[in-house]
Amino acid sequence: MAAPVCLEYRIEGNDFMVAGAASNNIKNTLKMLGISSSVCTRVAIIAYEAEINLVIHGGGGVLKAEITEDRVKLTAEDEGPGIADIEKAMTEGFSTATEYAREMGFGAGMGLPNIKKNSDEFNIESEVGKGTRLYSTVFFNKQ
Amino acid sequence: MTIGEICGFLGGEVQCTGDPGREITGAIAGDLLSFIMGAAKEGSLWITIQAHLNVAAVAVLKDLPLIIIASGRRAPDDLTERCASENIAVLSVPQSMYEVCAELARRGLNG
Numbered sequence: 144m145a146a147p148v149c150l151e152y153r154i155e156g157n158d159f160m161v162a163g164a165a166s167n168n169i170k171n172t173l174k175m176l177g178i179s180s181s182v183c184t185r186v187a188i189i190a191y192e193a194e195i196n197l198v199i200h201g202g203g204g205v206l207k208a209e210i211t212e213d214r215v216k217l218t219a220e221d222e223g224p225g226i227a228d229i230e231k232a233m234t235e236g237f238s239t240a241t242e243y244a245r246e247m248g249f250g251a252g253m254g255l256p257n258i259k260k261n262s263d264e265f266n267i268e269s270e271v272g273k274g275t276r277l278y279s280t281v282f283f284n285k286q
Numbered sequence: 287m288t289i290g291e292i293c294g295f296l297g298g299e300v301q302c303t304g305d306p307g308r309e310i311t312g313a314i315a316g317d318l319l320s321f322i323m324g325a326a327k328e329g330s331l332w333i334t335i336q337a338h339l340n341v342a343a344v345a346v347l348k349d350l351p352l353i354i355i356a357s358g359r360r361a362p363d364d365l366t367e368r369c370a371s372e373n374i375a376v377l378s379v380p381q382s383m384y385e386v387c388a389e390l391a392r393r394g395l396n397g
Contacts, residue, residue, distance in 0.1 A: 159339075159340060160340070162340055162343060163340060163344070163347065164343075166347055167347060170347060187347040187348075188323050188347065188348075191323060191343065192320065195319075247319075247336065247338060247340065248318050248319040248340070248341075251318040251319070251320045253318070253320035253323075253324060254320050257323060257324045260324070
């Protein structure tokens with residue numbers, strides 16, 4: 144693969160019904176590039192959870208996927224309320240999702256832990272009142 | 287066991303036929319989407335009472351070829367349309383999730 148493939152999606156806040164479209168697009172692009180299905184699934188999980196977080200918590204934002212020779216780097220960026228306590232947010236079962244989101248099966252407090260578990264490299268930066276940036280990298284040759 | 291066989295013995299309404307000849311290799315039940323995203327194995331069927339568009343998103347991303355919607359709930363049109371375009375079968379049944387799980391286990395389908 145010569146030039147990197149860059150995909151960028153604007154995700155609208157609170158629009159639950161379109162969530163998954165960007166993740167599916169990223170997964171299909173990786174599949175077309177011949178990336179193994181186990182890696183495609185891991186990236187799909189990361190992308191979907193990040194997308195849902197942008198919808199539920201971030202008030203919308205941008206999801207990017209940069210695909211190079213040996214890795215895909217995902218970035219999710221929003222200008223939402225930010226996360227006061229990242230350690231708490233990373234704890235399985237902790238969620239600040241609304242009642243409505245929970246009724247739809249979101250807000251299990253598993254999104255960020257799912258992302259971390261499926262990433263080879265993971266980082267999250269957040270500032271209250273300013274927004275959140277999430278970085279996740281998956282290498283193609285690692286299983 | 288195939289999707290067609292499962293739809294046959296569970297009864298209910300096939301809202302989307304998907305690929306009736308496809309073999310189902312496992313099963314998972316749950317209503318928390320992130321749990322299913324994390325825990326479901328590809329090729330499994332998924333039993334849930336959630337019936338909205340994001341169910342299709344999870345099924346597509348995890349390659350779950352049969353969604354069983356339990357307790358008399360039905361998939362809305364946007365969900366069946368999305369599943370049809372992705373070749374995912376949707377079966378809505380009056381039985382509870384527990385009853386569906388029990389019946390599938392009795393017939394030899396393991397999680």
